[in-house]
Amino acid sequence: MTDLFLTPRLKPILEQVQKFMREEILPLEQNFPHDWANIAPALEAKRTKIRALGLWGLHLPATLGGMGLSLTEFGQLSEVLATSPLGHYAFCAQAPDIGNTELLHQFGTEYQHHTFLQPLAAGKIRSCFAMTEPEFAGSNPTNLATSAVLEGEEYVINGHKWYTSSADGASFAIVMAVTNPENAPHARASMLIVPTDTAGFRIVRNISVMGEAGTGWLSHAEVMFENCRVPQTHLIGEAGKGFNLAQHRLGPGRIHHCMRWVGIAERALDMMIRYAMKRELNKGETLAQQQVIQHWIAESRANINAARLMVLDTARRIDAQGAASARSEISAIKFFVPKIMLEVLDRALQVHGGLGMSDDTLLAYWYRHERASRIYDGADEVHKTALAKQIFKGYEK
């Protein structure tokens, strides 16, 4: 791992987090990815320890009781957390809550801070984010049928969402809905906070994804909003600014995802190396002596190094100049990193043979679920076209 982005204040934190992951989190993996109800209490206990160690809030600003690290610094921690599928949750830095936290922190009202943000940042509640609709391709986010009509001082929401991740057990959802249908496409939608116990909020099902419907944090819901009423005070920012907020939410969000993918790739590479060095083909002859496997390891090492540098250089740019100025870099990492992660996972699985197909390691879990990295938050194809168009704009000048 390059030390190019390592800051003096980050160094000791990084070491503590690495130690905690190794000693406290990885041993929990043997219960994963089984039932959420089964694993949640153990994770709660780890959170208590994390607080006691002063490691709470790696991603939070000081005003929310956090460490106030830069995105570039947090990115390096996020990679470490991602080496286990339980890391981010243990440190309360898990999606989608981390994105909602950032959003509410930047754009929420005092009421919203007090009611929703503070318990969220404290890890007392969970939240979800309802944007994608099954009827519309995600590549054009302005295609949106969910409406929120202002009646008196209440918004009445109707619509159909899916892939509302972690809705099961969440206390509130942030919902994207059309409030200003008369506006231009990008100025039609708003974001609204909907407590999940509001009448008219209904989880249709936890979608079976890659064979698993999951529960709790580990699930992706299909949700109906049926005359679901929330007070006007639940509007985040201004009406019609939903897409601007989404851009803000997605900028650092993509860094979070990308660093998570780097961490997964790093872990998979580590597993591949260890297994190759141990597994014998014949007496005294290990997989590590196979030239093809050596080359997979070398290529994986180089690719992960590249991915990390790309993501952290993008984080640096966001820290320095804001997400808007790093738009091209963000598009680039969004398709660059998943390709590398999925390739490393595929090779690690292949090296493990039958064991790799089984759930006796985490490789099969990541192999099937992280396939979504090329789809959510914009499919590869969308980001590639977006980047090309940005480049063309530069040339038109």
Add this chain to the structure above:
Amino acid sequence: MTDLFLTPRLKPILEQVQKFMREEILPLEQNFPHDWANIAPALEAKRTKIRALGLWGLHLPATLGGMGLSLTEFGQLSEVLATSPLGHYAFCAQAPDIGNTELLHQFGTEYQHHTFLQPLAAGKIRSCFAMTEPEFAGSNPTNLATSAVLEGEEYVINGHKWYTSSADGASFAIVMAVTNPENAPHARASMLIVPTDTAGFRIVRNISVMGEAGTGWLSHAEVMFENCRVPQTHLIGEAGKGFNLAQHRLGPGRIHHCMRWVGIAERALDMMIRYAMKRELNKGETLAQQQVIQHWIAESRANINAARLMVLDTARRIDAQGAASARSEISAIKFFVPKIMLEVLDRALQVHGGLGMSDDTLLAYWYRHERASRIYDGADEVHKTALAKQIFKGYEK
């Protein structure tokens, strides 16, 4: 689909099978891949219909009540059966039974034919094949710790197997075990029939594979043999000839797998095309208009055509000259076809976006489970090296 290998007798059968798949089997898919107990009765009913239509035994010789088709002819049917994960089972041509059927037919004694083969061919019982051991890399099949020691007229079997597919509910296993440890590596093992109700045969677990332990036919067991005794009459062929038998079993077996993979790829391509033509990005603009998706479809079409020609030309060679003379061709298709299938599946999934990740289509099922195609029956790497060495031998002459 090329008509290059279509024979006059095959044509009407192929059409009937296509019709049956379309009308009777595909509608069952909505219950898949749920619990085996749930789907098995419906499949049993389909088998009755298949018998009534005179379509029983596509893969069986006439002496076993089958159609006596060549491997080249059956291959073309197998592709059609594979367009649904239930097709082969409905037609009683499913692995691992089809391989065991062929093996017993060629090498079984009259007693074995009567006791095991006939009910198997008739679809009254299921079987399994216990070869792989968790302690040894599959790339060298002569690494085998399971032993079968002759005591009087009984073999006493001890050993540890896994990926004994469909053991759950099977009536008997064919087990590879060392009977002649004093021989050269390739002459040490034998195949033995072990009824699953034999004392000392124990299913440790159905291995959780890609998130699913499965049940019944849809499972892969870890099995212990603990002083498990079978009469000497359960030996298939001669003692020490286990690997020769395995070669015989694997020759046509690889054709079966490969044609199945061609069928899956064909179905995935069909799904990709239909969805691309239907799914709108914006009003009136479908995914099918995206150049990248057009190219995926074109490349998939070309690759699947290539895969089919390769497999059927190999089948033709096996029919004409036996599996031994087609060794290079068999190695080639074993790594050539899975690559193509997995790539088509990956693209079809990507085109389907979030829907592709869900179990609302079959793509996610195939994506995760067919990943094993590059591992079982010899990993890609083993087959590539084997083919290269065959080629070098040709040059040494």
Add this chain to the structure above:
Amino acid sequence: MTDLFLTPRLKPILEQVQKFMREEILPLEQNFPHDWANIAPALEAKRTKIRALGLWGLHLPATLGGMGLSLTEFGQLSEVLATSPLGHYAFCAQAPDIGNTELLHQFGTEYQHHTFLQPLAAGKIRSCFAMTEPEFAGSNPTNLATSAVLEGEEYVINGHKWYTSSADGASFAIVMAVTNPENAPHARASMLIVPTDTAGFRIVRNISVMGEAGTGWLSHAEVMFENCRVPQTHLIGEAGKGFNLAQHRLGPGRIHHCMRWVGIAERALDMMIRYAMKRELNKGETLAQQQVIQHWIAESRANINAARLMVLDTARRIDAQGAASARSEISAIKFFVPKIMLEVLDRALQVHGGLGMSDDTLLAYWYRHERASRIYDGADEVHKTALAKQIFKGYEK
């Protein structure tokens, strides 16, 4: 090499051609790709031998003194000819003459047969084909600025062409020019025969391609037509039917190219194997023992087998039902085969190391010049889109 398409009459011819290539043509390669003037006399001497052996006209119908083989049969010979860059020329089956021969045979008048076709088929003269224009992208052939205006009984041609291969030394060109500008785009152009000594026909230069301008048959000219007059009797077929003729010319033409590419790939693989088996890394340890090189060889073997089957199955379809009905298959092989050939060439070059970069073997020649296979006769991208659109049409029904 599969014997699937081998016919009884082809077998002895194939063996003779293989022998002739091995004994007479390959020894000439050491003078290649030097100056055409240098190599042409030696090739003329080989042609005399070929006539004496009764091997003249592998690609010609009996009426032109040829063998009357099917396209599927000739394809298998074409592969063998292509194992040397001099093979096709020696057998008078070289592009672009072979395409012009077919075109004139099918659509030429008696006058054209007598004046142009017969000496061409007899190998007494050479010809060229002037279609591509530097100002227009090749992907839409109806973009064409060259005009041929009928004045009295003469066409007056004006235009600018390039990549008019082998124009240097050719006796006549077949030119695509707009004769009917008032028609729909696909009905505007015609094909005209222009003797190269006609006033107004001017070779601007032999284009320097990959470092070599070349001469004679081994060159690609930029050509100007400046008030170039030819009699109306030089029109091939009907006015406005130029694109229909081009389709006819390109159908078998693509088979020719594809089989040539299969032959090149086969030769490159042969060179890769021989060198790997001979070249020592250390005393007694050859490149052939490197697993990565073994896998390159295995993958190349599988891919070339696939390419050959694809092309010959397409030829079979053209033979049986005409090129129009094989449109999808032709598009598929046009992008499928070059990819495989170029990959094999790249690997063979890599195995040869510094020697591969040098002109001491033919690999560097093919590496640089056969890159054009993905461009001429339609870029990959054009064929992929064309195939996808054909597929969509099938689904619309």
Add this chain to the structure above:
Amino acid sequence: MTDLFLTPRLKPILEQVQKFMREEILPLEQNFPHDWANIAPALEAKRTKIRALGLWGLHLPATLGGMGLSLTEFGQLSEVLATSPLGHYAFCAQAPDIGNTELLHQFGTEYQHHTFLQPLAAGKIRSCFAMTEPEFAGSNPTNLATSAVLEGEEYVINGHKWYTSSADGASFAIVMAVTNPENAPHARASMLIVPTDTAGFRIVRNISVMGEAGTGWLSHAEVMFENCRVPQTHLIGEAGKGFNLAQHRLGPGRIHHCMRWVGIAERALDMMIRYAMKRELNKGETLAQQQVIQHWIAESRANINAARLMVLDTARRIDAQGAASARSEISAIKFFVPKIMLEVLDRALQVHGGLGMSDDTLLAYWYRHERASRIYDGADEVHKTALAKQIFKGYEK
């Protein structure tokens, strides 16, 4: 281009160099890659201007009249120089002289400094480096037959080298030869300075590489050493330390190459973008609107960014801790960067169609000659294995 590695002192130099390249060097390209005698005088004139502008010695330490930039700083300039094949030569930073300069600066005696280094650094003479031998695979550099036997105070050199780049016109060669055959393999060879007018130094030929033998700086010679005598004072460093010196020479040398490849890729991407935005497929519809081309551009952009970060982070590590500690990183970029460059070149060529195959742009030149990047200074395969073995060592601890 990331500003991550931009230092205050580098910024103005970088801008000046960019301007000089744009205004003075790129216009020379139209005469390239024609004869060296033709282009050399123009380049000499540019060198005069460069000296006048105070830009001489971007790569040189202050003691040699240079700027004393770090490797990380020079790397960023080297990328800019590489956007034209003439840039490095104009700035006297061309291989193989730059490597010889560094070597002599670090390890040369005062006599060697005065006699060879100073005129070399001043651009008055050229040099070459004779290491590779045709009889031995480059992957094991200790396989070396060239001997240098000490007779009195002279070394008598006998041996056969090739790919002695730029020997034609060079004033001296640095030769790797076995001086201590009795030592362990890595301690057998030494480096010796051989003036090219020494009796017994003979250029056999400029090897024809990718169709071009070239002349002068643009050539790669096959060289014989036949009882070639040099005084003992021409030994660089100690006898038997040749491989240590080679390691020193290759460390920064690989950074030079890699940054050069980044620059070529950047230029090719620039050409691809400009051509795509200009070239019309149909009236008003450019190649830039093709989704596939957009994606090529986006992927190329991301990959080049990754390559640059990787190389400069490696340079930073060499600057800080020396080349030995960056061994893994150097191996990684040696195979990571060429792959990216060659892919960008291939795509840029494809976008340019027939024009791309011609020498009317530089793409075809780079396409064919830069293929060697995967071979010289260690083939990809060697570096991948080396990196894997380094990784395994880390795990063994």
